[in-house]
Amino acid sequence: MLLMAALAVWQGRPVPVPEPPLQRLGCVSFAHPESALVFGRRPPVRQADLERELTRLRPWTDCIRIYSSDPRQAEVLPLARKLGLKVLLGAWINSHADTSHADLDSAIALARRYPGTVTALVVGNEVLTVKEMPIAALLPYLDEARRRSPVPVTIAEVWSVWLTYPQLADHVDFIGAHILPYWDGAPLSLPAALAEVETALQKVERRFPGKPILIAETGWPSGGRAKGGLAPGQVEQARFVRGVAALAARHGWRINLVEAYDQPWKRIPEGVAGGTWGLFDSAGRPKFAFAGAAVPERRWPLPLATTLLLGLWGGWRYGRRAWRAAALAPVLGALVGWQSLFLLDWVAGWGRAALALALLGGSLRMAWRGLRALARTETLAIPPPWAVAALWRRPGAVARALAEPGGLLCLYQCGALLLCLGESWQGPSDYYSLVLASPALAAALTGRAARPGPWSRRFGLLLALGGPFSIALSGGVVLQAWCWALVVLGLALPLLRRDQPGASSVSTSSRKRSHSADRSTSSSRALSTSPAMKARSMALNICPTRWAPALKAAPAAE
Structure with a gap:
């Protein structure tokens, strides 16, 4: 318990970070931070909230970049003028000509209405990068903007x-280049990421000598999946921001940092990392100061509390008579605490919030039943997926089956396999090691296959191979991939070994239900062998821990 508690406290220690030579950033991307629970909806924004959010940025910068000129974004301009902030105003250009022309007209009108506040127009954001339209269709927008705009014009694209399209430079007043090492490659260290920024900008400078250049986006996320040998984090984010500020001071660069506030909606298309690029979280709390030490995890008291609570409960409940369960309790408590922090960063909308609560509840249930089984030297019998699928005629029986510890572990195994298969299709967006860690630990220590057989072992082998596959995709240098491989192996382990002879059932109530189920199975077979009666028989047998009678009543699967 002391080791797990020390780990949580260690994550809250101040870490020294080199001081930046500048006390302010050139510019910062700004968008109103919406709650993680309002994904897909855009509630009205109060002027007082916008003013408070912009005021927080004054110690950091005197310039903001906004990406569109629609009425919602335009509300920022009068407040920016009031606070003395300069604005890089965006016009959102896409394949829809009507909305693109409307946004461009609005941007030009706003630039004329707020002289001295709007300092440049950014006509389009990564239009060519995402292949939104061909360059021949894009250039007329840039030419029109330069003809009508009272301020310099550019387009923001990846460097x-x-x-690739050097002709763009002839249609803009300055270069707007995005340099994002996290998305562009797989840097093995933070110095390598900063060197990538420097190298990329030097290539652009050599290609367009004499043309003014703005780094229109650069930054580093404070959470999410690791890339290369470098993981996102608040300390890493602080080091990157200060390192970029040092490069800007040394070379005289103009930079725009992405971004001011975390945007939870980006967690859907980009994973956890997409929603954690802000200097402030979505609630307006700063992640680190512009100078001074940074803290790896500001929310470390939560895993500390769960470690102590479950550890003390395990010591009181089991003590010396079941020392293995007592020793495992604080470990499971720590895993549940860190899982909670991951899910807080993962939630985007009410659907994900409900799923997060279900996952957290499942982890707590598996922690409790795993400790109980370990203390009583019992096993958790895990059915093969096709045994649960055989109950499709009776949804209530499926729900009861999955509510049992063995059924929950079966569900976790299927989910882990789907995540591994998803990596092969589109690559990993996040590693869900913390979500499945406590079920995997319970499965590895107390789980057994309800009916060992060739198909169960093949399913377990396929699941176990998902771990090495993730390691291979990551290049073998990502610690998160190795942790995921261990979690997957823990879930697969019960399917790769036979049930121990003489292992007791999970609980007394399960024994009672099992004996009742045996009698019900015998009577149902005597009455009928129809699929409906077989499903009913399986529903009665699948909920307790004795899955073998249910499998006998199921269609042949192995």
Whole structure:
């Protein structure tokens, strides 16, 4: 318990970070931070909230970048003028000509209405990067903007796109280049990421000598999946921001940092990392100061509390008579606490919030039943997926089956396999090691296959191979991938070994239900062998821990 508690406290220690030579950033991308629970809806924004959010940025910068000129974004301009902030105003250009022209007209009108506040127009954001439209259709927008705009005009694209389409430079007043090492490659260290920024900008400078250049986006996330040998984090984010500020001071660069506030909606298309690029979280709390030490995890008291609570409960409940369960309790408590923090960063909308609560509840249930089984030297009998699928005629029986510890573990195994298969299709967006860690630990220590057989072992082998596959995709240097491989192996382990002879059932109530189920199974077979009666028989037998009678009543699967 002391080790797990020390780990949580260690995550809250101040870490020294080199001081930046500048006390302010050149510019910061700004968008109103919406709650993680309002994904898909855009509630009205109060002027007082916007003013408070912009005021927080004054110690950091005197310039903001906004990406559109629609009425919602335009509300920022009078407040920016009031607070003395300069604005890089965006016009959102896409394949829809009517909305693109409307946003461009609005941007030009706002630039004329707020002289001295709007300092440049950014006409389009990564239009060519995401192949929203061909360059021939894009250039007329840039030419029209330069003809009508009272301020300089550019387009923001990934730096490599400027090298691919050098003709863009003839249609803008300055270069707007995005340099994002986290998305562009797989840096093995933070110095390598900063060197990538420097190298990329030097390539653009050599290709367009004499052309003014703005780093229109650069930054680092404070959470999410690791890339290369470097994981996102608040300390890493602080080091990157200060490192970029040092490069800007050394070379005289203009930079725009992405972004001011975390945007939870980005967690859907980009994973956890997409929603954690802000200097402030979505509630307006700063992640680190512009100077001074940074803390790896500001929310460390939560895993500390769960570690102590479950550890003390395990010591009181089991003590010396079941020392293995007592020793495992604080470990499971720590895993539940860190899982809670991951799910807080993962939630985007009410649907994900409900799923997060279900996952957290499942982990707590598995922690409790795993400790109980370990203390009583019992096993959790895990059915094969096709045994649960055989109950499709009776949804209530499926729900009761999955509510049992063995059924829950079966569900976790299927979910882990789907996540592994998803990696092969589109690559990993996040590693869900913390979500499945406590069920995997319970499965590895107390789980057994309800009916060992060739198909169960093949399913377990396929699941176990998902771990090495993730390691291979990551290049073997991502610690998160190795942790995921251990979690997957823990879930697969019960399917790769036979049930121990003489192992007792999970609980007394399960024994009672099991004996009742045996009698019900015998009577149902005597009455009928129809699929409906077989499903009913399985429903009665699948909920207790004795899955073998249910499998006998199921269609042949193995």
